[in-house]
Amino acid sequence: MRALIVEDDARIADLVASALSAAGFRTETVGDGDTAWFQGGTEDYDLVILDLGLPRLDGLTLLKRWRGEGRAFPILILSARGTWSERVEGIEAGADDYLPKPFMVEELTARARALVRRAAGQVQTVHRVGALAIDTNRMTVTRDGLPVALTPLEFRLLSYLLLNRDRTVAPSELLDHIYGTEDGREANAIEAVITRLRRKLGAGAIETRRGFGYRLGTDP
Template sequence: MRILLVEDDPALADGLARALRAENFAVDVAGNGEDGGHLGSTELYDAAVLDLGLPKRDGVSVLRDWRAEGRTLPVLILTARDAWSEKVAGFKAGADDYITKPFRTEEVVMRLRALVRRAAGHAGARIECGPLSFDAQLGQFELDGLPLRLTAFEWRVLSALMLRKEVVIERSDLIERVYEGDADVDSNSIEVIIGRLRKKIGADRIETVRGRGYRLTAGAA
C-alpha cells in the first residue's frame, strides 16, 4: 500500500511517515499544498493523509481539485482545525475521514487500513482466498491458519493482490503501489518479489497473465 502524506510540519511528517513505514506502508511526503496536489493528481496512491493549513495551497482546495479531476483515492484529513465548520468544509470537498491533532499514530494507521479496504470493495476486515487469509484491519496474513512472515515489499505486493483477488493487476500498477516515488527500482524487482511469495504461499496461487500482470487465486484444492 502506498500513501501520500501532505503535511508542512517536518517533525510531525517525519514521525508519521516512519510509523507508517513500520506498518509496511510505502510513503511519499509533500510539505506544501502545491507539491501534494501535483503528486495526488499524477501518481497512484491507495490513500492520502492531508493537512488543511498548508503553505502555497490549502488542503481543501487541493482535495476539491482532486475530486474535480475524478481522483477517487480515499482521503483522511489530519489537521489542528477542529471547528465543526472546518470539518463540514473538508467533507464537502470530498474527504472520507477526519482526525484532529494531537492524534495517536495507531488510530491513523487503523483508519487508513479501513479506508483502503473499503475502497477495494471489502466491507469486512477479513479477506480470504483459498487457504490464505488477510486481516486487513490488523495487516496480518495467515496461511492454513498460521501466521505468514513477510518482508515489507512482500507484504505490499501480497496485500495489493489480496485486496483485488481473482483480478489481474498490471505489473506497472504493482510497482506504483510497492515503491515510494524516489525509489531506484530494478527492472525485474516485482518478478523477484513474486517469486519469493510463490515459495511462501504456493506457486499455483499467483498466476502470471502474460502481457498484463498477476492474479491471486485460490489455487489448487
C-alpha cells in the same frame, strides 16, 4: 498499500510516516500544495493524509480540485483548528475522515486502516488470471476453483504482479515494493519466492522475460 502524506511541518510528517510504515503502508511525503497536486494527479495512492494549513495551495482547495478531477482515493484530513464547522466543511468537500491535532498515532493508524478497508470493500476484489482467481480483499487465491495456501510474502508478490499485469516488472522493482525500505536482500531472494509461487500456482502462472523481469502468465 501506498500512502501520500501532505504536510509542511517536517516533524509531524516524520511522525505520521513512521506510524503508517509500522502499519504496513509505504509512504511518500510532500511539503507543499503544488507538489501534492502534481503527485496526487499523476500517481495512484491507497490513502492520502492531508494537512489543511499548507503553503502555496490551501488543503481544502486541493481537496476539492482532486475530487473535481475524479480522484477517488480515501483522504484523511489533519488539522490544528478542530472546530466542528471546519470538520463538516472538510467532509462536504469530499474528505473521508477528519482528525484534529494533536492526535495519538494509534488513532491515526486505526483510522487509516478503517478508511482503506472501507474503500476496498466497495470494489470488486476478485481478479481472474488464467486458472487463478485472486481475492485481494479476503487475501485468498484459488486455482481451478481449489484454494491455494500462500504465505504473506508470496501473496504480496503475486498482488504486485497482478497490479501491473499489463507490463513486465523488473526484479529490482519487486525488491523495492515487496519489502519496505529495509536492509537489502540479495536479488536472488525474489527468484526463490517466484519458484515457490510457481510450485503452488502452476508453472505457467508467472512467465519470465529474460533480462527484463516477470509478468503474470496470460495462459497456461
